[in-house]
Amino acid sequence: MKQNTEHAVEEFVERLGLVAQADGLPRIAGRIMGFLVIHGGPYSFSELAEHLKVSRGSISSNTRLLESLGVIERITRPGERQDYFQMRPHPYMELVRGLQSRLNKARQVVADAQRKLPEDWSDAQTRLAELGDFYSRLVDSTEMMVSSGKPAKFK
Amino acid sequence: MKQNTEHAVEEFVERLGLVAQADGLPRIAGRIMGFLVIHGGPYSFSELAEHLKVSRGSISSNTRLLESLGVIERITRPGERQDYFQMRPHPYMELVRGLQSRLNKARQVVADAQRKLPEDWSDAQTRLAELGDFYSRLVDSTEMMVSSGKPAKFK
DNA sequence: TAATATGTTCAGTCAAGACTGAACATATTA
DNA sequence: TAATATGTTCAGTCTTGACTGAACATATTA
Structure with missing residues (x-):
């Protein structure tokens, strides 16, 4: 070599x-x-x-x-x-799982806070909703990537 | 409280x-x-x-x-x-930048290897191309998220 | 002036986790 | 049987980087 x-x-x-x-x-x-x-x-x-x-x-x-x-x-x-x-044959998609699970955990943290805090803290609730949406969108886009990235046919 | x-x-x-x-x-x-x-x-x-x-x-x-x-x-x-x-007003998109820069770095590492390794190592080149595509798609999907996530109008 | 308030810097401490290497368990070979 | 080959486990070491708190610089107040 x-x-x-x-x-x-x-x-x-x-x-x-x-x-x-x-x-x-x-x-x-x-x-x-x-x-x-x-x-x-x-x-x-x-x-x-x-x-x-x-x-x-x-x-x-x-x-x-x-x-x-x-x-x-x-x-x-x-x-x-x-x-x-x-x-393994298509290993890379597995690598996103770690990222996804971190993002989902973050999404959950926000969701818990939204549930536990009073509804009438509307400013806080608004900001939490924004943060939650952010993580949701991130999860979604990686999710899409994983499914669209699989081999076209399994067989 | x-x-x-x-x-x-x-x-x-x-x-x-x-x-x-x-x-x-x-x-x-x-x-x-x-x-x-x-x-x-x-x-x-x-x-x-x-x-x-x-x-x-x-x-x-x-x-x-x-x-x-x-x-x-x-x-x-x-x-x-x-x-x-x-x-700051729309702070969360900034948070993806860190992720993006990590992904881009990974993409670059793969690209460098593709360039430096002999073309006739075709198996290695194939696997590198797959890994590179993977990172590229990840970068793209977060990129899309950032741009689609901005407020509809600035002003 | 001295005393206080404020933010920054940096040397030192601490914690988390990666890595090593030895001890171990098991299986194979001589 | 003893010796070797193999993978796992775990106690100890080492590295990295966060965090603290004291020293500092600057500005304000008394």
Whole structure:
């Protein structure tokens, strides 16, 4: 592999780690994802630890996390003891779920306040309604994106 | 103020602090915003510190932050030494900017990788294109939301 | 002038959570 | 059996960034 290419790969993997971090995920989870996006095909547990230069403990917890998010899948092979990992077919939509759940939580916080505060605090109620609408619209637009983004046909 | 109402207000303020935190903002910034959403009208620097039970240092840095984000505005009054703060007219759209800038950064990370990696790594390029499209669509849908969400007429 | 009021800055403390590495459990191989 | 391979767990370390409170600068009042 060319020197430059190798560097570009490393850079992408690291930067996706930072993207993940900004999204509230562990940096290593982002690195694993980046690595699999570039290199595709199943990689073993040990290979991931080795290439990414992180502890096996971190590989364990972060592969479990990405698995639970539906972003990667763990596969095993007859006669092999190691676990292998690869990206799932349409993983990115799963990534929005985290965002959606945060937005929904915010929407709920506002809704609770609207319900619990007196109706005759009309200024407060107005501002709460605006804030609530804002979060609702955000939820809706990501929702739309997810449904429109799925593969045209399942089969 | 009724006991229950008071409690509901406190709860909202605290929970908006957590929402802010999940969004990468300091908790206190969220509390200030929540307090102003409920109580409206200009509140002084000292009043904020007192009601929210946080240090003046934190009020200083967090009001500055919210000001720079365009979420609140600082107002002064002739003959008064204190600064006052209130929500800006349509503040919530400003809140999406942070999200948008994160998404754009992610989009850029992917675009850089697409450019720097060899074209004949077609599997990697395909997966990168998918990931890039994903971020692009997310940016687009929040972008649309912001523009459609503005007040129908300015003036 | 001294005393007070006000906002900012910054060094230090604290908390949350990521990461490591060792201990462990289990399974396989020699 | 012992030795090795593998993934998980968890106690401890380390990093990051929020928060405090004191020192400061400036302006006002007595």
